[in-house]
Amino acid sequence: MFRLVAGRMLSSIGTLLFVGLALFLLTRSGPGSPARIVLGADATQQQIAQFEESHGLDRPVLVQYGSWLADVVLRGDFGKSFVTGRDVAVEISASLPVTLSIVLLAFLIALVFGLAIGIAAALNPGGVFDRLARLGAVVGLSIPAFWLGIILIRFIAVDLRLLPPGGYAPLSAGLMVHVQTILMPAVSLAVYYIAVLARMTQASLQEALRGDYVRTARAMGLPSWKVVAYALVNALPPVINLAALSFGYMFGWALIIEQVFNVPGLSRALLNAISQRDFLLLQGIVFLFTVIFVLANLIADLVNRTLDPRQRSTA
Amino acid sequence: MNHWSQALRAVDWTGWLGAAFVVLMLGSAVFAPFIAPFDPIEVRLEDRLAAPDAVHWLGTDQAGRDVFSRVIYGARASLTVGIGAVVIGALIGVSAGLFAAYKGGLGDQLVMRIIDGIAAIPLLVWAIAIVGILGVGPVQIGPVALPNEAKIVLLVGVLFSPVFGRVTYAVAQRVVRADFVKARLLQGARHRDIVLGDILPNCLSPIIVQATLLVAIGIVIEASVSFVGLGVQPPSPSWGTMLSDARSAIYSGEWWLPVFPGLAISLTVVGFNLLGDAVRDLFDPRSEARTLVA
Numbered sequence: 001m002f003r004l005v006a007g008r009m010l011s012s013i014g015t016l017l018f019v020g021l022a023l024f025l026l027t028r029s030g031p032g033s034p035a036r037i038v039l040g041a042d043a044t045q046q047q048i049a050q051f052e053e054s055h056g057l058d059r060p061v062l063v064q065y066g067s068w069l070a071d072v073v074l075r076g077d078f079g080k081s082f083v084t085g086r087d088v089a090v091e092i093s094a095s096l097p098v099t100l101s102i103v104l105l106a107f108l109i110a111l112v113f114g115l116a117i118g119i120a121a122a123l124n125p126g127g128v129f130d131r132l133a134r135l136g137a138v139v140g141l142s143i144p145a146f147w148l149g150i151i152l153i154r155f156i157a158v159d160l161r162l163l164p165p166g167g168y169a170p171l172s173a174g175l176m177v178h179v180q181t182i183l184m185p186a187v188s189l190a191v192y193y194i195a196v197l198a199r200m201t202q203a204s205l206q207e208a209l210r211g212d213y214v215r216t217a218r219a220m221g222l223p224s225w226k227v228v229a230y231a232l233v234n235a236l237p238p239v240i241n242l243a244a245l246s247f248g249y250m251f252g253w254a255l256i257i258e259q260v261f262n263v264p265g266l267s268r269a270l271l272n273a274i275s276q277r278d279f280l281l282l283q284g285i286v287f288l289f290t291v292i293f294v295l296a297n298l299i300a301d302l303v304n305r306t307l308d309p310r311q312r313s314t315a
Numbered sequence: 316m317n318h319w320s321q322a323l324r325a326v327d328w329t330g331w332l333g334a335a336f337v338v339l340m341l342g343s344a345v346f347a348p349f350i351a352p353f354d355p356i357e358v359r360l361e362d363r364l365a366a367p368d369a370v371h372w373l374g375t376d377q378a379g380r381d382v383f384s385r386v387i388y389g390a391r392a393s394l395t396v397g398i399g400a401v402v403i404g405a406l407i408g409v410s411a412g413l414f415a416a417y418k419g420g421l422g423d424q425l426v427m428r429i430i431d432g433i434a435a436i437p438l439l440v441w442a443i444a445i446v447g448i449l450g451v452g453p454v455q456i457g458p459v460a461l462p463n464e465a466k467i468v469l470l471v472g473v474l475f476s477p478v479f480g481r482v483t484y485a486v487a488q489r490v491v492r493a494d495f496v497k498a499r500l501l502q503g504a505r506h507r508d509i510v511l512g513d514i515l516p517n518c519l520s521p522i523i524v525q526a527t528l529l530v531a532i533g534i535v536i537e538a539s540v541s542f543v544g545l546g547v548q549p550p551s552p553s554w555g556t557m558l559s560d561a562r563s564a565i566y567s568g569e570w571w572l573p574v575f576p577g578l579a580i581s582l583t584v585v586g587f588n589l590l591g592d593a594v595r596d597l598f599d600p601r602s603e604a605r606t607l608v609a
């Protein structure tokens with residue numbers, strides 16, 4: 001077990017190191033110097049050289065990467081934004097809560113509805129729920145989240161005037177107002193994952209209910225809900241695995257969804273950083289997304305290997 | 316032959332429906348110039364924002380372009396990116412999986428850890444960052460100028476490769492230990508012939524299933540990246556950019572602008588998903604529900 005965890009951690013760290021390097025090579029090779037963009041078109045050669053020197057941009061890429069990495073690992077310091085001069089961590093912490101609250105609400109919705117629909121469908125094979133779940137899975141898997149967002153804005157916000165069509169209110173503005181602004185983005189994001197999780201829950205629980213121990217438990221006269229509870233415990237590992245992966249993927253799609261609802265989250269910060277060639281901010285954001293995704297993958301993998309005895313031996 | 320006709324009879328109507336959608340979209344992409352009644356790019360301001368009628372079946376957009384023609388041409392970008400990325404991902408992933416399973420030992424470990432690493436890279440963020448940094452201009456390879464989508468095809472392909480690497484590896488590892496492979500080795504068969512002639516054919520069915528399902532994901536990714544302005548560049552028609560343009564119509568009420576490009580994406584994705592499920596049932600009826608997620 002320890003060897004497995006250590007091995008997967010090493011692989012994850014390797015990914016992060018490689019990703020960090022790739023980010024450096026990529027940003028430094030792209031067209032457009034940040035100095036030109038920050039200082040404006042009429043900056044002199046000297047001013048540009050000075051800017052590049054003070055930000056270390058004149059050094060070889062590998063040296064820049066090394067010192068960035070050392071700062072990140074040793075001091076948790078991601079550097080300063082070229083444009084605003086503020087710490088990258090401060091810049092990110094301004095927009096991260098927006099993205100995080102949308103993703104968390106979406107994850108919660110996906111988990112609750114995905115599990116509920118999956119269980120209901122598995123308990124009534126061939127019944128109404130089963131058919132609805134199958135149809136819903138096909139539909140849910142095929143509607144792009146950003147299209148759903150546009151349609152929701154049209155009907156819920158413009159026609160019915162139930163929710164604001166976009167924008168964002170922080171939690172400090174009141175829970176109701178906050179949830180009103182993130183509800184539609186979260187639902188658009190969640191629908192695909194409701195379908196994914198419901199499908200997995202249904203398949204896994206149906207398989208578990210066919211187990212010999214379920215028949216034995218039934219024969220021994222255990223109450224039906226207890227039998228289902230036992231089967232559910234055995235059916236959960238692949239669902240948890242998928243949920244962890246989904247959580248990581250949701251951040252990526254949240255970038256697109258935030259554009260639809262005009263929300264000032266990481267998506268706007270990232271696109272601004274790209275257009276202003278604000279390399280350190282850009283690196284910080286992409287690195288953050290990658291860390292979240294790597295962690296989600298790691299958790300999914302470990303859940304799979306530890307909760308599911310069939311997978312343990314293949315470690 | 317009898318075997319196949321028997322198997323095909325087992326495919327239920329959802330599978331055929333999926334196949335029909337896929338054929339419809341492939342047909343639109345290939346024969347777009349013959350199907351589309353109007354030029355998808357030419358601006359005709361006198362026709363702008365016309366509701367669907369007998370002339371413009373799906374209405375016209377802000378620049379007076381026929382939505383139906385643009386949806387038909389948009390299939391080209393979607394399918395090129397979806398299928399192109401899957402082909403690249405399959406080439407990389409399948410070779411890696413075969414190599415790791417056949418070689419074993421340190422090479423196996425190394426390749427599979429690299430696959431784990433690639434699988435842990437978040438696709439959309441990287442697609443946005445890379446295209447954002449490199450710019451949306453064409454890719455110049457020697458005398459050939461590929462459109463911006465080439466970057467997306469390549470990146471999505473690389474990031475799809477772990478899926479193929481893992482399914483190939485899982486099957487190939489079992490096959491490598493099979494007696495017939497040992498027998499082939501004793502016969503003095505060349506390694507290349509064993510890998511490509513004996514091991515690969517056994518891995519094909521899960522590869523085809525994953526490929527079909529991944530095309531659907533690739534199509535949504537193309538649409539999403541184009542939607543934020545980093546994919547297909549205007550005025551070229553793409554379902555993602557059409558939806559992006561349609562955002563201004565949300566308030567003014569031209570419902571056909573956001574509805575039809577979105578329907579085109581959904582029908583194509585439904586098609587590939589249903590087809591993928593049917594192919595899986597055909598090849599391996601006992602396998603569990605797919606765990607592919609994006």
